[in-house]
Amino acid sequence: MFHYACCWAQKTQSCWAQKTKVAGLKRLKLQGSRSTSGKMLIKQRPLWVTLQQVRYNSSKQLSLVKFNNKEISLRINGKPLIFNNVFLRDSCTSPESVDSATSQKLFTTAECSKNLTIEGEPIVSSFEKEPALQVQWSNNNGKTTIRSTYSWSFLNKNATQQARRSGKFFDKDRKLWDKTELTNNLSKLHHNYKDLMNDERTFFNVLHNLNRYGLCFIDDIPRPEMTEMNEANVSAWPVSKIANKFGYIKKTFYGSLFNVRNLKSEAKNIAYTNTFLPLHMDLLYYESPPGLQMLHAIDNSTLGGENLFCDSFLAAEYVRNKDPIAYKALTQIPITYHYDNNNEYYYYKRPLIVEDPEIDGSCFPKIHAINYSPPFQGPFEVGVTKDEKLYELFDDFVRGFQLFENFINDSKNHYEVKLKEGSCVIFENRRTLHSRNGFSDSNGGDRWLMGTYVDGDSFRSKLRVAYRRFA
Ligand SMILES: [Fe+2]
Numbered sequence: 001m002f003h004y005a006c007c008w009a010q011k012t013q014s015c016w017a018q019k020t021k022v023a024g025l026k027r028l029k030l031q032g033s034r035s036t037s038g039k040m041l042i043k044q045r046p047l048w049v050t051l052q053q054v055r056y057n058s059s060k061q062l063s064l065v066k067f068n069n070k071e072i073s074l075r076i077n078g079k080p081l082i083f084n085n086v087f088l089r090d091s092c093t094s095p096e097s098v099d100s101a102t103s104q105k106l107f108t109t110a111e112c113s114k115n116l117t118i119e120g121e122p123i124v125s126s127f128e129k130e131p132a133l134q135v136q137w138s139n140n141n142g143k144t145t146i147r148s149t150y151s152w153s154f155l156n157k158n159a160t161q162q163a164r165r166s167g168k169f170f171d172k173d174r175k176l177w178d179k180t181e182l183t184n185n186l187s188k189l190h191h192n193y194k195d196l197m198n199d200e201r202t203f204f205n206v207l208h209n210l211n212r213y214g215l216c217f218i219d220d221i222p223r224p225e226m227t228e229m230n231e232a233n234v235s236a237w238p239v240s241k242i243a244n245k246f247g248y249i250k251k252t253f254y255g256s257l258f259n260v261r262n263l264k265s266e267a268k269n270i271a272y273t274n275t276f277l278p279l280h281m282d283l284l285y286y287e288s289p290p291g292l293q294m295l296h297a298i299d300n301s302t303l304g305g306e307n308l309f310c311d312s313f314l315a316a317e318y319v320r321n322k323d324p325i326a327y328k329a330l331t332q333i334p335i336t337y338h339y340d341n342n343n344e345y346y347y348y349k350r351p352l353i354v355e356d357p358e359i360d361g362s363c364f365p366k367i368h369a370i371n372y373s374p375p376f377q378g379p380f381e382v383g384v385t386k387d388e389k390l391y392e393l394f395d396d397f398v399r400g401f402q403l404f405e406n407f408i409n410d411s412k413n414h415y416e417v418k419l420k421e422g423s424c425v426i427f428e429n430r431r432t433l434h435s436r437n438g439f440s441d442s443n444g445g446d447r448w449l450m451g452t453y454v455d456g457d458s459f460r461s462k463l464r465v466a467y468r469r470f471a
Contacts, residue, residue: 060152062131064124069117074133074155081159086113089137091158092148115139127151162360168464170211171356171364176314177213182415189213193221193238193424196245203245204470206426207463210292214428215309215415218242221296221422229257229450239296239450242424247458250290252283253344260295260449262441274440279310279408279433280373282453285337285346291456293429297419299448305439306418307425312370312433315407316353319400320365326400331355333390333397335371336378349381352401369430372404408433419449430456 065073065080073082089112092098098105119136126132133150157163165171175181182189188209195202196218210216221238234240234249234256243249249256262274283289295307320327334349356368383390383397407413416437419425427434439447 060130060156062124062133062152062155064122064133067118067122072118072122072133072135076152076156076159079159081155083155083158085116085118085137087158088135088148088150089113089116089139089146091150091154092137092146094146094148096146097148112137112139115141119145161358165358167468169358170463170467171359173208173212174214174313174364175212176317176364177311177415178314178413179411179415182213182215182309182311185213189216190219191216193218193242197241200466201470204466207246207466208471210426210428211463214311214313214431216426218424218426219420219422221424223422224298229259231256237296237450239294239424239452242296242426243292243294243452243454245462246292246426247454247456247462250453250455252286252290252453257450257452260447260451262439262447274305274438276438277436278374279308279435280375281312281371281429281433282373283429284350284371284373285339285348285376287348288456290429290453291459292426292454293434293451294424294426294454295419295449295451296424297421297449299446300419300421301443301445302439302441302447303443303445304437305447306416306437308435308437309415309417309425309427310408310413310433310435311431312372312408313365313367313431314413315404316367316370317365318407319403322403323400326396326403327353329393329396330400330404332393333383334381336381337371337373337376338378339376347378352404370433371430372408372433429453 059077061075061077063075065075067073069085071082071084072088073080075081086109090109097107116137116139119138122133122135124131124133127134127149128151130152132152133155134147135150136145136147138145157166177185191202191206196206206216206218221242224237226233226236229237235244237257240249240257252258281289282293316327316330319330330352331354332351334351336347336349338348339346350371352371354368354371355366357366359366380394382388383394385391417425441447
């Protein structure tokens with residue numbers, strides 16, 4: 001964050017005027033009057049003042065065009081921009097506004113916006129070697145005065161919606177993939193366990209590529225010496241150590257970690273059988289499904305049992321291009337997901353495609369998440385009887401769902417891999433569909449995968465911090 005704001009509340013008006021003079025700006029006559037205390041009172045009606053443009057250097061230019069008690073008009077590198085005064089006041093990080101120790105805001109938007117006025121004219125001066133806008137705010141009928149400084153970098157970062165997303169979301173770095181695309185980039189997806197654990201640059205590369213493709217692999221994991229996993233020894237398992245690099249483990253009713261072994265009739269989940277597992281996502285019946293899933297192959301010597309992965313965002317984009325009306329319906333009709341088994345009853349409903357309107361769409365589709373998990377799908381609850389508003393839309397939804405499913409079931413859109421023993425696959429649960437071929441131990445082989453989930457927020461926090469450091 002390159003937002004510098006300082007408070008000069010104790011300083012005098014003459015000091016403010018002096019700063020204006022130092023900045024080389026012409027003090028302009030305001031449409032207002034002075035109170036008995038000598039303070040300038042700004043009228044509530046729009047009051048426009050034009051100041052001369054000041055250039056600081058060729059790369060960072062800032063000038064004040066005009067202002068009133070609703071907005072401030074600027075030119076940033078020649079481009080006109082009008083900022084809402086409440087946004088600017090609300091963004092102030094002066095010591096009176098944000099606690100420097102905790103970074104927590106000390107006022108509410110409602111409080112600061114009440115009778116908000118500008119005292120005197122804002123000035124453009126130099127701060128931390130770049131142009132900065134200085135504004136003296138007054139509200140609560142003049143009882144509260146805050147002086148704020150907004151650096152060129154802060155103003156520029158907030159100039160557009162896309163710029164505001166920068167450093168928080170990395171959709172521009174994402175890439176849609178099919179089998180060919182992924183196979184051609186496999187070397188970027190594989191990383192060494194020791195390097196991951198010991199080298200922060202490697203960790204950033206893993207995060208970067210995981211964000212890019214929604215899939216990566218950690219190889220050469222030493223075989224664990226223990227054989228029995230329980231809640232008391234969770235932290236000792238490699239998959240737990242990997243998970244803790246990426247965030248915090250999201251414990252579910254399967255535990256902090258889970259073993260994937262062939263349990264046949266005892267299985268709580270089809271994943272614990274040897275039958276084919278269709279493409280799906282996990283735990284969509286949770287309000288907040290996990291962001292990442294990890295599967296560490298400890299033993300994988302049975303026949304079959306290959307893992308399949310598919311980019312659901314590419315599938316959604318395919319539907320959008322093929323049938324925009326059906327695509328729209330996929331964003332509107334909610335699908336119910338439930339888990340009602342073993343004295344547990346989870347339930348949630350969400351549409352197949354969740355869009356993110358803030359993504360500009362030029363580099364990557366406007367998609368936030370996909371929700372596809374047929375094994376845990378419950379009966380539809382919307383658009384099912386003719387008297388309902390969404391009844392007609394349901395036909396479009398079904399058509400779109402078929403297109404989506406045909407696409408993801410096409411093998412040219414799959415990446416299929418038999419996980420090597422000592423490798424761990426990590427994938428984004430809200431993007432990358434996963435499935436597994438059936439397997440057989442008739443060859444005397446064994447299959448033991450250990451898995452876990454990582455909370456998506458903590459993963460994105462790691463991603464943002466790593467980007468700040470290395471990108
Ligand atoms: Fe799964």
